[in-house]
Amino acid sequence: MVVRSSWRVGQIAGIEIAIHPSWLLIFALFSYAAMTAAQMLANQMGVALSTRSSIVLGVLAALLLFACVVAHELSHALVARRLGIPIGNITLFLFGGVASILREPGTPADEIKMAAAGPLASLALAALFGGVAYLARGAPWILTLSLILASSNFVLALFNLLPAFPSDGGRILRAIIWSFVKSQARATAAASTVSAVIAALLVVAGVTMALNRMYNGIWLVFIALFLLQAAIASGRQARVSLALERMRVGDCMARTLIPVSEDSPLTAFVSTVQDTKTTAYPVVENGAFVGLVSPRDTGAVPPMLWAQTPVRAIMTPASRLPSLTVETPASDALAALAKSGVKSLPVFDNGELAGVVSEETIFSKLREQGAAA
Numbered sequence: 001m002v003v004r005s006s007w008r009v010g011q012i013a014g015i016e017i018a019i020h021p022s023w024l025l026i027f028a029l030f031s032y033a034a035m036t037a038a039q040m041l042a043n044q045m046g047v048a049l050s051t052r053s054s055i056v057l058g059v060l061a062a063l064l065l066f067a068c069v070v071a072h073e074l075s076h077a078l079v080a081r082r083l084g085i086p087i088g089n090i091t092l093f094l095f096g097g098v099a100s101i102l103r104e105p106g107t108p109a110d111e112i113k114m115a116a117a118g119p120l121a122s123l124a125l126a127a128l129f130g131g132v133a134y135l136a137r138g139a140p141w142i143l144t145l146s147l148i149l150a151s152s153n154f155v156l157a158l159f160n161l162l163p164a165f166p167s168d169g170g171r172i173l174r175a176i177i178w179s180f181v182k183s184q185a186r187a188t189a190a191a192s193t194v195s196a197v198i199a200a201l202l203v204v205a206g207v208t209m210a211l212n213r214m215y216n217g218i219w220l221v222f223i224a225l226f227l228l229q230a231a232i233a234s235g236r237q238a239r240v241s242l243a244l245e246r247m248r249v250g251d252c253m254a255r256t257l258i259p260v261s262e263d264s265p266l267t268a269f270v271s272t273v274q275d276t277k278t279t280a281y282p283v284v285e286n287g288a289f290v291g292l293v294s295p296r297d298t299g300a301v302p303p304m305l306w307a308q309t310p311v312r313a314i315m316t317p318a319s320r321l322p323s324l325t326v327e328t329p330a331s332d333a334l335a336a337l338a339k340s341g342v343k344s345l346p347v348f349d350n351g352e353l354a355g356v357v358s359e360e361t362i363f364s365k366l367r368e369q370g371a372a373a
């Protein structure tokens with residue numbers, strides 16, 4: 001998820017902690033809820049609690065919960081780091097926290113370790129505050145505070161364990177499916193469908209609660225809608241990855257090839273481009289493929305020198321282009337394009353040049369398939 005324009009508040013174990021403005025709203029709401037809970041608990045214990053004390057308790061509880069959410073996200077990040085997965089920062093926003101993990105885990109086992117770390121940290125904190133509450137029976141302030149934090153951390157763990165991808169529970173669910181189907185993209189698609197159903201059920205539950213004067217239901221509706229949108233987005237992304245894994249380069253390349261001789265001057269090449277308007281041209285010498293040239297490559301030479309510069313001077317030589325075959329999966333072709341930093345790659349069929357593939361040819365085929373489906 002994209003969390004922009006956040007304030008940096010500090011750094012723990014080399015990981016930057018930031019706060020998104022929307023977090024202030026949840027901080028205020030939680031302070032208020034904790035204040036109300038503190039007054040209720042004080043009443044039950046028969047202790048007098050002034051308004052000012054309850055405000056202090058509420059804000060203190062919200063600040064400690066903020067630390068607990070950071071601990072939850074930090075657990076994800078530290079496990080990821082131990083597994084060799086690069087991590088970005090931790091951002092707190094309206095619906096809690098998010099640790100940006102810069103790469104998907106490579107195996108289901110890694111994903112389970114990473115996803116489970118956060119809820120386990122929250123459960124451990126719930127147990128810790130529960131223990132403090134037990135020991136602090138004689139001290140109403142500490143008792144109240146630790147009871148609020150024990151229950152908040154417990155709810156936090158349970159909510160994150162909901163099987164709604166990309167939540168922690170959803171990630172665990174995806175990893176389990178992944179270990180059976182052996183394809184991360186297929187597992188993501190399946191987990192996203194389950195998640196969308198669960199999120200939709202939560203919306204219904206929240207609306208029902210709100211209609212029955214349980215106004216916490218409104219909050220549940222917001223969270224569920226957020227989960228629903230995330231599930232739909234990751235499902236869509238997974239279907240694209242899946243289509244790319246299944247599609248072969250032979251089905252998404254440009255087959256119309258207009259060969260250019262490596263000795264022909266750029267003036268001749270430019271007039272060929274004006275007549276044909278293709279993005280990449282195979283360069284040939286004695287009928288053999290020696291490189292690729294694209295119209296944008298001419299930009300490296302001033303037009304006054306075009307007449308005396310051969311195509312050879314601006315082409316990308318075949319030796320610098322990874323070789324793809326018509327059987328290469330489109331997903332591998334995209335990776336090869338990104339890695340080599342060129343716009344187009346040649347595609348071979350039994351050693352013969354059969355076509356040229358680029359991001360445009362792959363995505364236009366994908367759109368065509370999407371329109372057909």
Ligand SMILES: [Zn+2]
Nearest residue numbers: 118119160168
């Ligand atoms: Zn988490």
